Amino acid sequence: MELALGIILGCCALGAGIAMIAGIGPGIGEGNAVAKACEAIGRQPEAKGQVTSTMIMGCAIAETTGLYALVIAILLIFVAPSSFANVLKEAIK
Amino acid sequence: MNAQSRRFRAVDFLYLCIMILPLICAMALKVCFSVSGEGVQIAGAQIYFTIPMPLMDMPFTEAQVNSWMVIISVWGLCLFMTHGLKVKADTRRQHLAEWCVTMCKKLVNENMGEFFAGYTPFIGAIMAISLFSSLMSLLGLFAPTSDLNVVAGWAILVFALITAAKCRCGPLLYMKSFCEPIPVMLPMNIISELATPISMAFRHYGNVMSGAVISVLISSALSSLSRMVLGWLPGVLGDIPFLRVGIPAVLSIYFDVFSGCLQAFIFAMLTMLYVSGGFPMEEYLRRKAADKQPAKKQSVRLFE
Numbered sequence: 001m002e003l004a005l006g007i008i009l010g011c012c013a014l015g016a017g018i019a020m021i022a023g024i025g026p027g028i029g030e031g032n033a034v035a036k037a038c039e040a041i042g043r044q045p046e047a048k049g050q051v052t053s054t055m056i057m058g059c060a061i062a063e064t065t066g067l068y069a070l071v072i073a074i075l076l077i078f079v080a081p082s083s084f085a086n087v088l089k090e091a092i093k
Numbered sequence: 094m095n096a097q098s099r100r101f102r103a104v105d106f107l108y109l110c111i112m113i114l115p116l117i118c119a120m121a122l123k124v125c126f127s128v129s130g131e132g133v134q135i136a137g138a139q140i141y142f143t144i145p146m147p148l149m150d151m152p153f154t155e156a157q158v159n160s161w162m163v164i165i166s167v168w169g170l171c172l173f174m175t176h177g178l179k180v181k182a183d184t185r186r187q188h189l190a191e192w193c194v195t196m197c198k199k200l201v202n203e204n205m206g207e208f209f210a211g212y213t214p215f216i217g218a219i220m221a222i223s224l225f226s227s228l229m230s231l232l233g234l235f236a237p238t239s240d241l242n243v244v245a246g247w248a249i250l251v252f253a254l255i256t257a258a259k260c261r262c263g264p265l266l267y268m269k270s271f272c273e274p275i276p277v278m279l280p281m282n283i284i285s286e287l288a289t290p291i292s293m294a295f296r297h298y299g300n301v302m303s304g305a306v307i308s309v310l311i312s313s314a315l316s317s318l319s320r321m322v323l324g325w326l327p328g329v330l331g332d333i334p335f336l337r338v339g340i341p342a343v344l345s346i347y348f349d350v351f352s353g354c355l356q357a358f359i360f361a362m363l364t365m366l367y368v369s370g371g372f373p374m375e376e377y378l379r380r381k382a383a384d385k386q387p388a389k390k391q392s393v394r395l396f397e
């Protein structure tokens with residue numbers, strides 16, 4: 001029983017950590033977007049406002065995949081262990 | 094004149110009460126129901142009470158109550174700002190109110206076009222409630238936007254609005270838009286349609302929630318660090334977490350203020366883009382022109 005609970009907790013934590021690898025993608029993507037926006041502003045300083053608002057929108061959309069991973073990680077840490085433990089208890093009964 | 098101004102002040106006071114009392118109420122509720130405990134506490138919204146319902150018990154959580162408090166408070170703010178409007182603005186609050194309305198109109202005009210000017214109040218309302226809900230964490234209250242249910246409700250509302258805009262030229266055209274560019278894409282299109290509200294809800298919730306979690310983690314880490322470094326101080330001095338003073342507040346500027354404002358802006362912006370992008374403008378204009386043509390012919394005939 002204790003071993004099984006330990007495996008559940010450990011694997012939930014590991015899974016949360018592995019899920020957050022997805023943070024790499026949005027990081028690179030947003031970095032590219034901001035770099036290009038800086039170039040665009042350098043080329044056309046008068047279009048600064050429009051470029052900035054478009055960049056923020058693009059960043060927000062690029063961030064979505066990272067946030068999916070974050071939500072999964074939060075679920076794995078705060079919600080999954082107790083529900084899995086309940087499943088285990090039911091199975092042992 | 095004097096009596097009138099006294100009445101004006103009394104109404105002003107009433108509006109201020111409507112604005113501030115809900116926040117105090119929320120604080121009092123939080124103090125009454127808070128569970129005392131030591132150490133790090135990262136938990137979802139507290140459940141204040143549950144109402145038994147036939148299918149499932151209906152819980153009233155902190156997030157729900159706080160979001161209603163925000164709604165009442167924003168209502169009071171609007172009443173206060175628009176109290177005693179004059180044709181020629183000479184009070185500070187009227188200038189501020191006019192500035193807000195002008196900004197909303199400008200934003201909608203720039204991003205959606207003249208045709209969608211009727212959406213301005215909705216966009217302004219969603220921006221205001223999102224902004225004030227996120228800023229509620231500055232008062233030490235549970236921000237309603239860090240609960241998925243509240244944000245998902247808004248996202249479903251926006252999704253209904255988008256679908257209504259897409260159905261403007263009849264449900265047949267709406268169905269047909271799923272089979273574009275080729276009918277094989279049908280499942281993909283359905284998935285991407287359903288992903289819209291989910292991604293909107295998760296984006297807002299994830300940003301605010303991650304800020305809250307990181308703030309709690311950092312403040313608890315700082316308190317344990319100060320116990321380690323300054324624990325040798327005699328008596329009560331050793332128990333006070335000195336390092337926890339001030340540093341989390343700096344982070345809160347980013348996580349609460351900046352992130353909250355940005356997410357409110359992004360939520361409103363995405364609503365505008367999806368609604369104006371989903372509207373079948375060409376078909377609508379074509380039909381309008383087609384509707385007008387026969388009428389014109391008739392009138393011409395009548396003239397002849």
